[in-house]
Amino acid sequence: MRFQDAARDGRAVVYAGIQADPLVARAADLLANTDGRMRVLARAVMNGESTDRETWVAMFPTLLGADVRDDIRTEAQAVLDVALEVAQRGDAVRSQVRGAIIEELTARLLARRVPADTIRRERRILFDGVRSEIHPYDVTVERDGSAEAYDCKWGARGISDDVLYQLDDARTHAADEGASLDVALVVFDARRSCAVRLARSTAPADGIRIVPLESLDEMAGAG
Amino acid sequence: MDPTADGLEVVLERVVAAYGRLAELGEEIDDEWTYIQDLTAAWITRIDEVGAARGDQPLAPETVTALDGAIAQIDLITDPHRAIDWLSTFPQVTLIALGEAP
Numbered sequence: 001m002r003f004q005d006a007a008r009d010g011r012a013v014v015y016a017g018i019q020a021d022p023l024v025a026r027a028a029d030l031l032a033n034t035d036g037r038m039r040v041l042a043r044a045v046m047n048g049e050s051t052d053r054e055t056w057v058a059m060f061p062t063l064l065g066a067d068v069r070d071d072i073r074t075e076a077q078a079v080l081d082v083a084l085e086v087a088q089r090g091d092a093v094r095s096q097v098r099g100a101i102i103e104e105l106t107a108r109l110l111a112r113r114v115p116a117d118t119i120r121r122e123r124r125i126l127f128d129g130v131r132s133e134i135h136p137y138d139v140t141v142e143r144d145g146s147a148e149a150y151d152c153k154w155g156a157r158g159i160s161d162d163v164l165y166q167l168d169d170a171r172t173h174a175a176d177e178g179a180s181l182d183v184a185l186v187v188f189d190a191r192r193s194c195a196v197r198l199a200r201s202t203a204p205a206d207g208i209r210i211v212p213l214e215s216l217d218e219m220a221g222a223g
Numbered sequence: 224m225d226p227t228a229d230g231l232e233v234v235l236e237r238v239v240a241a242y243g244r245l246a247e248l249g250e251e252i253d254d255e256w257t258y259i260q261d262l263t264a265a266w267i268t269r270i271d272e273v274g275a276a277r278g279d280q281p282l283a284p285e286t287v288t289a290l291d292g293a294i295a296q297i298d299l300i301t302d303p304h305r306a307i308d309w310l311s312t313f314p315q316v317t318l319i320a321l322g323e324a325p
Contacts (some may be wrong), residue, residue: 040315040325047308049296059292061285062322155308157258190268190325193311196261215325 001179006136007123018096027082028104038079043084096198102152102188103138118143127173148182156193164203171207184209232279241294251303265316289320
Protein backbone atom coordinates (compact mmCIF):
# COMPACT_ATOMS: atom_id res chain seq x y z
CA MET A 1 0.00 0.00 0.00
CA ARG A 2 1.35 3.40 -0.88
CA PHE A 3 0.05 6.94 -1.09
CA GLN A 4 0.34 9.33 -3.99
CA ASP A 5 -0.66 12.95 -4.66
CA ALA A 6 -3.79 13.30 -6.76
CA ALA A 7 -3.33 14.45 -10.34
CA ARG A 8 -3.10 18.24 -10.65
CA ASP A 9 -5.88 18.63 -13.17
CA GLY A 10 -7.97 21.76 -13.66
CA ARG A 11 -10.44 20.83 -10.94
CA ALA A 12 -7.65 20.23 -8.45
CA VAL A 13 -6.02 23.57 -9.21
CA VAL A 14 -9.29 25.46 -8.72
CA TYR A 15 -10.07 23.53 -5.55
CA ALA A 16 -6.60 24.19 -4.15
CA GLY A 17 -7.43 27.88 -4.41
CA ILE A 18 -10.62 27.29 -2.40
CA GLN A 19 -8.70 25.32 0.23
CA ALA A 20 -6.20 28.16 0.57
CA ASP A 21 -8.93 30.76 1.17
CA PRO A 22 -8.28 32.25 4.66
CA LEU A 23 -12.02 31.94 5.37
CA VAL A 24 -11.64 28.15 5.29
CA ALA A 25 -8.91 28.19 7.93
CA ARG A 26 -10.80 30.62 10.16
CA ALA A 27 -14.01 28.60 10.00
CA ALA A 28 -12.22 25.30 10.62
CA ASP A 29 -10.37 26.79 13.57
CA LEU A 30 -13.61 27.95 15.20
CA LEU A 31 -15.43 24.70 14.50
CA ALA A 32 -12.57 22.63 15.87
CA ASN A 33 -12.84 24.43 19.19
CA THR A 34 -16.57 24.39 19.77
CA ASP A 35 -19.41 21.98 20.54
CA GLY A 36 -22.19 20.24 18.64
CA ARG A 37 -24.80 22.96 19.11
CA MET A 38 -22.47 25.58 17.61
CA ARG A 39 -21.74 23.25 14.73
CA VAL A 40 -25.47 22.92 14.04
CA LEU A 41 -25.68 26.73 14.01
CA ALA A 42 -22.84 26.81 11.47
CA ARG A 43 -24.46 24.11 9.37
CA ALA A 44 -27.82 25.91 9.31
CA VAL A 45 -26.30 29.25 8.31
CA MET A 46 -23.92 27.76 5.75
CA ASN A 47 -26.79 25.81 4.17
CA GLY A 48 -27.57 29.13 2.60
CA GLU A 49 -30.83 30.91 3.24
CA SER A 50 -31.01 34.29 4.96
CA THR A 51 -27.80 36.28 5.27
CA ASP A 52 -29.43 38.63 7.76
CA ARG A 53 -27.59 38.32 11.07
CA GLU A 54 -30.57 39.19 13.27
CA THR A 55 -32.67 36.47 11.67
CA TRP A 56 -30.20 33.87 12.95
CA VAL A 57 -29.84 35.50 16.34
CA ALA A 58 -33.60 35.14 16.77
CA MET A 59 -33.55 31.50 15.62
CA PHE A 60 -30.91 30.42 18.16
CA PRO A 61 -32.01 31.93 21.49
CA THR A 62 -30.23 29.20 23.48
CA LEU A 63 -26.89 30.26 21.96
CA LEU A 64 -27.33 33.89 20.97
CA GLY A 65 -30.08 35.17 23.29
CA ALA A 66 -29.51 38.15 25.57
CA ASP A 67 -29.68 36.00 28.71
CA VAL A 68 -27.18 33.39 27.48
CA ARG A 69 -23.88 33.20 29.38
CA ASP A 70 -21.41 35.70 27.94
CA ASP A 71 -18.75 33.19 26.91
CA ILE A 72 -21.28 31.00 25.08
CA ARG A 73 -22.87 33.97 23.31
CA THR A 74 -19.48 35.35 22.30
CA GLU A 75 -18.46 32.00 20.85
CA ALA A 76 -21.79 31.64 19.03
CA GLN A 77 -21.45 35.14 17.59
CA ALA A 78 -18.03 34.26 16.18
CA VAL A 79 -19.39 31.05 14.63
CA LEU A 80 -22.36 32.96 13.21
CA ASP A 81 -20.14 35.64 11.69
CA VAL A 82 -17.85 33.20 9.91
CA ALA A 83 -20.78 31.08 8.76
CA LEU A 84 -22.47 34.16 7.32
CA GLU A 85 -19.31 34.90 5.34
CA VAL A 86 -19.59 31.44 3.82
CA ALA A 87 -23.33 31.83 3.20
CA GLN A 88 -22.71 35.07 1.32
CA ARG A 89 -20.66 33.28 -1.31
CA GLY A 90 -22.55 32.27 -4.44
CA ASP A 91 -24.19 28.86 -4.58
CA ALA A 92 -21.46 27.00 -6.46
CA VAL A 93 -18.54 28.50 -4.55
CA ARG A 94 -20.32 28.11 -1.20
CA SER A 95 -20.63 24.38 -1.76
CA GLN A 96 -16.90 24.09 -2.43
CA VAL A 97 -15.99 26.28 0.53
CA ARG A 98 -18.15 24.18 2.84
CA GLY A 99 -16.45 21.02 1.61
CA ALA A 100 -13.02 22.53 2.15
CA ILE A 101 -14.00 23.63 5.67
CA ILE A 102 -15.07 20.11 6.67
CA GLU A 103 -11.82 18.70 5.31
CA GLU A 104 -9.74 21.29 7.13
CA LEU A 105 -11.73 20.70 10.31
CA THR A 106 -11.04 16.98 9.99
CA ALA A 107 -7.31 17.61 9.53
CA ARG A 108 -7.20 19.94 12.55
CA LEU A 109 -8.96 17.46 14.82
CA LEU A 110 -6.71 14.63 13.66
CA ALA A 111 -3.66 16.79 14.36
CA ARG A 112 -4.51 16.61 18.07
CA ARG A 113 -3.91 12.87 17.96
CA VAL A 114 -1.27 12.22 15.32
CA PRO A 115 1.82 14.16 14.21
CA ALA A 116 0.82 16.95 11.83
CA ASP A 117 3.36 15.86 9.22
CA THR A 118 1.55 12.52 8.82
CA ILE A 119 -1.68 14.24 7.76
CA ARG A 120 -2.02 14.75 4.02
CA ARG A 121 -4.74 16.02 1.70
CA GLU A 122 -6.06 14.88 -1.68
CA ARG A 123 -4.16 11.62 -1.80
CA ARG A 124 -4.72 8.44 -3.75
CA ILE A 125 -3.99 5.03 -2.26
CA LEU A 126 -2.34 2.47 -4.50
CA PHE A 127 -2.26 -1.30 -4.03
CA ASP A 128 -0.18 -3.89 -5.88
CA GLY A 129 -2.09 -5.49 -8.72
CA VAL A 130 -5.19 -3.35 -8.22
CA ARG A 131 -6.31 -0.70 -10.66
CA SER A 132 -6.09 2.56 -8.81
CA GLU A 133 -9.12 4.68 -8.04
CA ILE A 134 -9.09 8.10 -9.67
CA HIS A 135 -10.90 9.76 -6.79
CA PRO A 136 -8.45 10.90 -4.09
CA TYR A 137 -9.23 10.71 -0.39
CA ASP A 138 -9.89 14.06 1.23
CA VAL A 139 -7.64 13.50 4.23
CA THR A 140 -5.17 10.73 5.01
CA VAL A 141 -2.98 9.86 7.98
CA GLU A 142 0.13 8.21 6.62
CA ARG A 143 1.94 6.31 9.34
CA ASP A 144 3.73 2.97 9.14
CA GLY A 145 1.49 0.31 10.59
CA SER A 146 -1.61 2.45 11.16
CA ALA A 147 -2.77 4.46 8.18
CA GLU A 148 -6.15 6.20 7.98
CA ALA A 149 -8.24 7.49 5.08
CA TYR A 150 -11.11 9.96 5.39
CA ASP A 151 -13.73 11.18 2.97
CA CYS A 152 -15.71 14.22 4.07
CA LYS A 153 -19.32 15.09 3.29
CA TRP A 154 -21.43 18.12 4.03
CA GLY A 155 -24.62 16.17 4.60
CA ALA A 156 -25.96 12.67 5.14
CA ARG A 157 -27.16 12.69 1.54
CA GLY A 158 -23.51 12.52 0.53
CA ILE A 159 -23.30 8.98 1.92
CA SER A 160 -23.57 7.02 -1.31
CA ASP A 161 -22.91 3.43 -2.23
CA ASP A 162 -20.03 4.56 -4.47
CA VAL A 163 -18.28 6.25 -1.58
CA LEU A 164 -18.84 3.31 0.75
CA TYR A 165 -17.60 0.79 -1.82
CA GLN A 166 -14.45 2.79 -2.45
CA LEU A 167 -13.65 3.06 1.25
CA ASP A 168 -14.39 -0.61 1.84
CA ASP A 169 -12.31 -1.67 -1.16
CA ALA A 170 -9.36 0.32 0.16
CA ARG A 171 -9.67 -1.26 3.59
CA THR A 172 -9.93 -4.75 2.08
CA HIS A 173 -7.01 -4.30 -0.29
CA ALA A 174 -4.88 -3.03 2.58
CA ALA A 175 -5.77 -6.08 4.63
CA ASP A 176 -4.86 -8.31 1.65
CA GLU A 177 -1.40 -6.77 1.79
CA GLY A 178 -1.20 -7.26 5.54
CA ALA A 179 -1.45 -3.50 6.11
CA SER A 180 -3.75 -1.65 8.46
CA LEU A 181 -5.97 1.04 6.96
CA ASP A 182 -8.72 2.60 9.06
CA VAL A 183 -11.35 4.12 6.77
CA ALA A 184 -13.95 6.68 7.80
CA LEU A 185 -16.58 8.98 6.41
CA VAL A 186 -16.83 12.35 8.15
CA VAL A 187 -20.32 13.80 7.76
CA PHE A 188 -21.18 17.31 8.96
CA ASP A 189 -24.71 16.21 9.74
CA ALA A 190 -26.64 14.58 12.56
CA ARG A 191 -26.08 10.96 13.55
CA ARG A 192 -29.82 10.31 13.10
CA SER A 193 -29.74 11.46 9.46
CA CYS A 194 -26.61 9.43 8.75
CA ALA A 195 -28.23 6.31 10.20
CA VAL A 196 -31.29 6.81 7.98
CA ARG A 197 -29.09 7.17 4.90
CA LEU A 198 -27.06 4.08 5.75
CA ALA A 199 -30.08 1.93 6.57
CA ARG A 200 -31.11 1.63 2.91
CA SER A 201 -27.61 1.25 1.52
CA THR A 202 -26.60 -2.08 0.05
CA ALA A 203 -22.90 -1.24 0.14
CA PRO A 204 -20.62 -2.77 2.77
CA ALA A 205 -20.36 -0.44 5.73
CA ASP A 206 -19.34 -2.64 8.66
CA GLY A 207 -15.66 -1.74 8.40
CA ILE A 208 -16.27 1.95 7.76
CA ARG A 209 -16.41 4.37 10.66
CA ILE A 210 -19.09 7.03 10.20
CA VAL A 211 -18.18 10.23 12.03
CA PRO A 212 -21.30 12.39 12.34
CA LEU A 213 -21.44 15.94 13.60
CA GLU A 214 -21.96 14.83 17.22
CA SER A 215 -18.80 12.68 17.18
CA LEU A 216 -16.29 14.88 15.38
CA ASP A 217 -14.16 15.31 18.48
CA GLU A 218 -13.58 11.57 18.64
CA MET A 219 -11.14 12.01 15.77
CA ALA A 220 -8.93 13.92 18.18
CA GLY A 221 -9.11 11.18 20.81
CA ALA A 222 -6.63 8.39 21.46
CA GLY A 223 -6.35 6.12 18.49
CA MET B 224 -43.42 33.47 30.90
CA ASP B 225 -45.98 35.17 28.70
CA PRO B 226 -49.34 33.43 29.34
CA THR B 227 -50.57 34.56 25.93
CA ALA B 228 -47.67 32.93 24.06
CA ASP B 229 -48.39 29.67 22.24
CA GLY B 230 -47.56 26.50 24.13
CA LEU B 231 -45.35 23.65 22.96
CA GLU B 232 -48.15 21.58 21.47
CA VAL B 233 -49.45 24.20 19.07
CA VAL B 234 -45.95 25.34 18.10
CA LEU B 235 -44.86 21.78 17.34
CA GLU B 236 -47.96 21.41 15.17
CA ARG B 237 -46.71 24.37 13.13
CA VAL B 238 -43.21 22.86 13.02
CA VAL B 239 -44.45 19.50 11.75
CA ALA B 240 -46.75 21.12 9.17
CA ALA B 241 -43.86 23.21 7.81
CA TYR B 242 -41.63 20.14 7.79
CA GLY B 243 -44.25 18.37 5.68
CA ARG B 244 -44.24 21.22 3.15
CA LEU B 245 -40.45 21.01 2.98
CA ALA B 246 -40.60 17.25 2.41
CA GLU B 247 -43.07 17.73 -0.44
CA LEU B 248 -40.60 20.08 -2.12
CA GLY B 249 -37.73 17.62 -1.65
CA GLU B 250 -39.82 14.85 -3.18
CA GLU B 251 -39.42 16.56 -6.55
CA ILE B 252 -36.09 14.71 -6.62
CA ASP B 253 -37.48 11.30 -7.51
CA ASP B 254 -34.31 9.37 -6.64
CA GLU B 255 -34.47 10.60 -3.05
CA TRP B 256 -38.13 9.79 -2.39
CA THR B 257 -37.43 6.85 -0.10
CA TYR B 258 -34.69 8.70 1.77
CA ILE B 259 -37.04 11.61 2.35
CA GLN B 260 -39.77 9.33 3.74
CA ASP B 261 -37.30 7.63 6.08
CA LEU B 262 -35.62 10.87 7.11
CA THR B 263 -38.82 12.72 7.90
CA ALA B 264 -40.22 9.74 9.82
CA ALA B 265 -37.05 9.54 11.92
CA TRP B 266 -37.03 13.23 12.82
CA ILE B 267 -40.79 13.45 13.46
CA THR B 268 -40.36 10.54 15.86
CA ARG B 269 -37.73 12.57 17.73
CA ILE B 270 -39.91 15.69 17.80
CA ASP B 271 -42.87 13.61 18.99
CA GLU B 272 -40.71 12.25 21.81
CA VAL B 273 -40.01 15.78 22.97
CA GLY B 274 -43.68 16.71 22.73
CA ALA B 275 -44.72 13.63 24.70
CA ALA B 276 -42.10 14.20 27.39
CA ARG B 277 -42.84 17.89 27.89
CA GLY B 278 -46.57 18.06 27.22
CA ASP B 279 -48.19 21.33 26.32
CA GLN B 280 -45.89 23.36 28.50
CA PRO B 281 -45.72 27.12 28.06
CA LEU B 282 -42.84 28.41 25.96
CA ALA B 283 -40.82 31.55 26.38
CA PRO B 284 -41.73 34.14 23.73
CA GLU B 285 -38.18 34.01 22.32
CA THR B 286 -38.55 30.26 21.79
CA VAL B 287 -41.78 30.76 19.85
CA THR B 288 -40.10 33.52 17.84
CA ALA B 289 -37.15 31.20 17.13
CA LEU B 290 -39.33 28.37 15.88
CA ASP B 291 -41.56 30.63 13.81
CA GLY B 292 -38.38 32.18 12.38
CA ALA B 293 -37.07 28.75 11.41
CA ILE B 294 -40.41 27.93 9.79
CA ALA B 295 -40.26 31.20 7.85
CA GLN B 296 -36.78 30.28 6.61
CA ILE B 297 -37.76 26.90 5.25
CA ASP B 298 -40.92 28.30 3.72
CA LEU B 299 -38.68 30.50 1.55
CA ILE B 300 -36.88 27.51 0.03
CA THR B 301 -37.76 26.77 -3.58
CA ASP B 302 -34.90 24.47 -4.60
CA PRO B 303 -35.66 20.78 -3.88
CA HIS B 304 -32.00 19.92 -3.34
CA ARG B 305 -31.69 22.60 -0.71
CA ALA B 306 -34.96 21.37 0.78
CA ILE B 307 -33.36 17.95 1.31
CA ASP B 308 -30.42 19.58 3.12
CA TRP B 309 -32.90 21.37 5.37
CA LEU B 310 -34.92 18.21 6.05
CA SER B 311 -32.01 17.22 8.26
CA THR B 312 -31.10 20.70 9.51
CA PHE B 313 -34.53 22.07 10.42
CA PRO B 314 -35.30 19.47 13.11
CA GLN B 315 -31.87 20.06 14.65
CA VAL B 316 -32.51 23.81 14.77
CA THR B 317 -35.94 23.13 16.29
CA LEU B 318 -34.54 20.89 19.01
CA ILE B 319 -31.74 23.29 19.92
CA ALA B 320 -34.26 26.16 20.19
CA LEU B 321 -36.18 23.98 22.63
CA GLY B 322 -33.03 23.25 24.62
CA GLU B 323 -33.05 19.62 23.52
CA ALA B 324 -30.31 17.49 22.01
CA PRO B 325 -30.83 16.51 18.36
